Amino acid sequence: xxxxxxxxxxxxxxxxxxxxxxxxxxxxxxxxxxxxxxxxxxxxxxxxxxxxxxxxxxxxxxxxxxxxxxxxxxxxxxxxxxxxxxxxxxxxxxxxxxxxxxxxxxxxxxxxxxxxxxxxxxxxxxxxxxxxxxxxxxxxxxxxxxxxxxxxxxxxxxxxxxxxxxxxxxxxxxxxxxxxxxxxxxxxxxxxxxxxxxxxxxxxxxxxxxxxxxxxxxxxxxxxxxxxxxxxxxxxxxxxxxxxxxxxxxxxxxxxxxxxxxxxxxxxxxxxxxxxxxxxxxxxxxxxxxxxxxxxxxxxxxxxxxxxxxxxxxxxxxxxxxxxxxxxxx
Amino acid sequence: xxxxxxxxxxxxxxxxxxxxxxxxxxxxxxxxxxxxxxxxxxxxxxxxxxxxxxxxxxxxxxxxxxxxxxxxxxxxxxxxxxxxxxxxxxxxxxxxxxxxxxxxxxxxxxxxxxxxxxxxxxxxxxxxxxxxxxxxxxxxxxxxxxxxxxxxxxxxxxxxxxxxxxxxxxxxxxxxxxxxxxxxxxxxxxxxxxxxxxxxxxxxxxxxxxxxxxxxxxxxxxxxxxxxxxxxxxxxxxxxxxxxxxxxxxxxxxxxxxxxxxxxxxxxxxxxxxxxxxxxxxxxxxxxxxxxxxxxxxxxxxxxxxxxxxxxxxxxxxxxxxxxxxxxxx
Numbered sequence: 001x002x003x004x005x006x007x008x009x010x011x012x013x014x015x016x017x018x019x020x021x022x023x024x025x026x027x028x029x030x031x032x033x034x035x036x037x038x039x040x041x042x043x044x045x046x047x048x049x050x051x052x053x054x055x056x057x058x059x060x061x062x063x064x065x066x067x068x069x070x071x072x073x074x075x076x077x078x079x080x081x082x083x084x085x086x087x088x089x090x091x092x093x094x095x096x097x098x099x100x101x102x103x104x105x106x107x108x109x110x111x112x113x114x115x116x117x118x119x120x121x122x123x124x125x126x127x128x129x130x131x132x133x134x135x136x137x138x139x140x141x142x143x144x145x146x147x148x149x150x151x152x153x154x155x156x157x158x159x160x161x162x163x164x165x166x167x168x169x170x171x172x173x174x175x176x177x178x179x180x181x182x183x184x185x186x187x188x189x190x191x192x193x194x195x196x197x198x199x200x201x202x203x204x205x206x207x208x209x210x211x212x213x214x215x216x217x218x219x220x221x222x223x224x225x226x227x228x229x230x231x232x233x234x235x236x237x238x239x240x241x242x243x244x245x246x247x248x249x250x251x252x253x254x255x256x257x258x259x260x261x262x263x264x265x266x267x268x269x270x271x272x273x274x275x276x277x278x279x280x281x282x283x284x285x286x287x288x289x290x291x292x293x294x295x296x297x298x299x300x301x302x303x304x305x306x307x308x309x310x311x312x313x314x315x316x317x318x319x320x321x322x323x324x325x326x327x328x329x330x
Numbered sequence: 331x332x333x334x335x336x337x338x339x340x341x342x343x344x345x346x347x348x349x350x351x352x353x354x355x356x357x358x359x360x361x362x363x364x365x366x367x368x369x370x371x372x373x374x375x376x377x378x379x380x381x382x383x384x385x386x387x388x389x390x391x392x393x394x395x396x397x398x399x400x401x402x403x404x405x406x407x408x409x410x411x412x413x414x415x416x417x418x419x420x421x422x423x424x425x426x427x428x429x430x431x432x433x434x435x436x437x438x439x440x441x442x443x444x445x446x447x448x449x450x451x452x453x454x455x456x457x458x459x460x461x462x463x464x465x466x467x468x469x470x471x472x473x474x475x476x477x478x479x480x481x482x483x484x485x486x487x488x489x490x491x492x493x494x495x496x497x498x499x500x501x502x503x504x505x506x507x508x509x510x511x512x513x514x515x516x517x518x519x520x521x522x523x524x525x526x527x528x529x530x531x532x533x534x535x536x537x538x539x540x541x542x543x544x545x546x547x548x549x550x551x552x553x554x555x556x557x558x559x560x561x562x563x564x565x566x567x568x569x570x571x572x573x574x575x576x577x578x579x580x581x582x583x584x585x586x587x588x589x590x591x592x593x594x595x596x597x598x599x600x601x602x603x604x605x606x607x608x609x610x611x612x613x614x615x616x617x618x619x620x621x622x623x624x625x626x627x628x629x630x631x632x633x634x635x636x637x638x639x640x641x642x643x644x645x646x647x648x649x650x651x652x653x654x655x656x657x658x659x660x
Contacts, residue, residue, distance in 0.1 A: 050424070052428065053428045053429065054388075054389065054425040055421075055425065057421065058386050058387070086416075087417040087443065091385075094379060094384075096384075098383045098384055114417075
């Protein structure tokens, strides 16, 4: 009998977000690319932090956000990621475990501190991220708990893992273990600049190792280096079993073989902070998918989760998401 | 010539708040008194933290919140309080210094970590606080920078300082230095249970050493052990130059000699979290007072600042407070 303890296990960078409201002028002065995630060293992170106003700290990390969202919806989730045994590491661990998510990765006891991401939210609700990877660079194949991977319907990997070298090896091991256990492998492309840094690796992954791909419009266009979303859609068709593509206010498009489902965005009162929109969509979609919902319903759940998370500051849900999707699951 | 670099210098516990939404059932199970601040040891704090959901971390501390609010309004503030040289200590330092507040107290390099306050916000927007004082117990008279105290129009002391013994000595020194420099001393009673713990000390302080007293209805009733607000008001009259009393939705009452000003509460759309309401009122009132506004105008600024802070989670302002009070200062 197959042990399926988890609906989804995520592997990703374990990060504490530092959220701050900022003016566009600061992005310009600092030469930051709006909407992007940039990797910075400890000194650069500290220098920028010193230039911003009071901040709010919340657990983050792309795949971790997705697993947290899945758990909020009622899914059984687990997470693998590396924190340091410091105060922020304890914060990260508390937040994800308090949702009932399995998180057993041993914290690093030497080396750099827990990773932080300074997220500048501009008045247009766009977020610009500066990530100091800290302890995340110590995630290694030894941290990939094979029993947990093989006990999850879906192993969800964030593209950002392609940045630290050891994490990339951990990523590959997780995908291998999942497939050897006849499980599905899912990848989020994370960020157009991340795609740009690792295009060859991602193209190979998508065509050979990924069952469910998550990407937004910019990322999928960047992956195939094409001019339009429609071209990108034609390129990704057939490369993996399911491609779940998000288009912001235009909603989402699910491509699976010959099927293409176009799902309108869920209504949102006021967009406050777009941080975590893609992560929340993946949470909702994977929740539906692992509950055997059809692709369109899964995408609708994803759209609702994304609409909730962009209506407030921070990348994890505040409202009772589960109540919002009950009618979809009836 | 008198060196007046600061409008207000605050002395208080330097705390990072851990904010979490909680149901009333948890308060009951844990035997917590709704609305109160309780002091807990490290083990109790950790055990309760393990029972609550994902949390948001923001800098807090009663007097620190007040000085942060004063700075947001455009006042020149300074703060004295003890953090540890750890991650949360850096967070506290960043947040207050980023507002332009002077904060030069040396961090502790041994002993307990930076103080945390676990704040449970129930659906009725009431907050219940469990404080682990951590490094705050190391604040001592040596930390009271005499030049800074004597360079501030008002020295603002939180009643919570009466809990750690060394901090109490620091409190007394700050008041002494302020008066020797012909400056004003202000005290916030902090919490009715804090008043109950230290009634004799506070009664003596108010009648002998305090120029501007801040208290809410419950605190002033507790101080004089009377049955009604009106009785408490008669008791405090003449005990100190100014008593600024807050009454929640009923607004505030300022008593100064024979003058009594009753000021309506400022409108608030929806009350989300009452954490920091008293601190914000003190910020607004002291800003007005140190800008030579009359008592009624100062109280109106206080009411506006309090209305802003209770409209969102967290004890420090999110909106541009300064813009909201421009018409009052015209």
